[in-house]
Amino acid sequence: MVNDTTRLLGLDGLVVEGVEVDADGVPVVDLSTGCEQARCCPGCGRRAAQIKQWATTRPRDLPVAGRTMRLRWRKRRWYCPTAACPRKSFTEQVAQVPARSRLTMRLRQAAGAAVADGGRTIVQSARDHGVSWPVVAQAFTAHASRVLPDEPEPVAVLGIDEVRRGEPHWAWDEKAGSWTKTADRWHVGFCDLSAGQGLLAQVEGRTTAAVTGWLAARSPAWREQITAVAIDMCTVFKAAIRQMLPHALLVVDHFHVVQLANRAVTEVRRRVTLTARGRRGRGSDPEWRMRNRLTRSATRMSGKHVDRLTDTLEALPTRIGAPILATWNAKEDLLDLLATARTQPDREHVHRLLRRFYTRCAATDLPELHRLATTIETWWPQISAFLATGITNAGSEGTNRVIKTVARDAYGFRNPENQRLRTRTATTRRHRGHLNPA
Numbered sequence: 001m002v003n004d005t006t007r008l009l010g011l012d013g014l015v016v017e018g019v020e021v022d023a024d025g026v027p028v029v030d031l032s033t034g035c036e037q038a039r040c041c042p043g044c045g046r047r048a049a050q051i052k053q054w055a056t057t058r059p060r061d062l063p064v065a066g067r068t069m070r071l072r073w074r075k076r077r078w079y080c081p082t083a084a085c086p087r088k089s090f091t092e093q094v095a096q097v098p099a100r101s102r103l104t105m106r107l108r109q110a111a112g113a114a115v116a117d118g119g120r121t122i123v124q125s126a127r128d129h130g131v132s133w134p135v136v137a138q139a140f141t142a143h144a145s146r147v148l149p150d151e152p153e154p155v156a157v158l159g160i161d162e163v164r165r166g167e168p169h170w171a172w173d174e175k176a177g178s179w180t181k182t183a184d185r186w187h188v189g190f191c192d193l194s195a196g197q198g199l200l201a202q203v204e205g206r207t208t209a210a211v212t213g214w215l216a217a218r219s220p221a222w223r224e225q226i227t228a229v230a231i232d233m234c235t236v237f238k239a240a241i242r243q244m245l246p247h248a249l250l251v252v253d254h255f256h257v258v259q260l261a262n263r264a265v266t267e268v269r270r271r272v273t274l275t276a277r278g279r280r281g282r283g284s285d286p287e288w289r290m291r292n293r294l295t296r297s298a299t300r301m302s303g304k305h306v307d308r309l310t311d312t313l314e315a316l317p318t319r320i321g322a323p324i325l326a327t328w329n330a331k332e333d334l335l336d337l338l339a340t341a342r343t344q345p346d347r348e349h350v351h352r353l354l355r356r357f358y359t360r361c362a363a364t365d366l367p368e369l370h371r372l373a374t375t376i377e378t379w380w381p382q383i384s385a386f387l388a389t390g391i392t393n394a395g396s397e398g399t400n401r402v403i404k405t406v407a408r409d410a411y412g413f414r415n416p417e418n419q420r421l422r423t424r425t426a427t428t429r430r431h432r433g434h435l436n437p438a
């Protein structure tokens, strides 16, 4: 009964009776039912004996050897032998082609896997497989729930980060007479920074409750084995971790500290240009031309360029050059301090560098620097933990890049649940073995 063509096609329960090529050059595969189970009533399970009628269905399938083909399955409709059975009659079905399905299961699965594991968009997978958008969306959800673990594996270092989901919405507030934000949509992501599981989950909203809620839903044993948590300087996350993971070491990595210091440099530059020149910066202002060099690390520039930068600032009128130079120096002090990470610095050395930074900030009357010093002071325990461990939230940041790419490719998501599922399948592809060359 089983012939070579049947084996080649590999649709369990269906037998190839013959293949002919139609006028368009497309192979047409004639199929018959080769499965005893198909003769049994799905209602009562009894084997039918009396045929009601014959029917032909044309389920669509994956290409064979790169060629699209047409399936033509001639099947029977049976009378149920049980008089009391509500089914009365039924058509034959096999696992790959359920009743009323116009697609084989494997075509459906391939369309879903192309999105979840292959990184395709729903639209592209629909085009590739010749099916509709809703079919792929549904197949994707089914595939994702099959391949994504319900519970994350143990994590030693957890990363928490926020990512904006779409643009904030603004509305005119009549009473206040100003524009207010009506929707500021954020997702908070939990990332495995130690074992490479990728994104573990995302929750909606940037609140302490959102973070504690997800952590509370994990088992105490899972929470217990977390030794460190990397966050950005966000009090909401800090409060949540203190509450749910009091044993874990809280770490703030250099990335956000550097960002903060650079922002202070830019703010001071803009402010002094505005007050001294009475306008915004432009190409004829030396401080505007060096705006990018000011936020680059001096250790990454040649000595000649650093000299030229300080010379230019000193040559500027004092009320422009001096504040910028002071802020730039404070920023460089902070970078020197952060550079001690992963070098096993001794406490004395670190404290000397920290004191130099604080002294520099205190010696000026620049509010931007005072604010920066206050922030560093507030977060010093966590920054110090970064210097000691070298743990960074770079894994979360990398994940955020993937999240944004997925959102951009999809032209945004209307349904946040879909977005979270798509994001999770995309960010766990490596861990699930889909990006490995072998």
Ligand SMILES: [Zn+2]
Binding pocket: 041, 042, 043, 044, 045, 046, 080, 081, 082, 085, 086, 087, 088
């Ligand atoms: Zn029956």
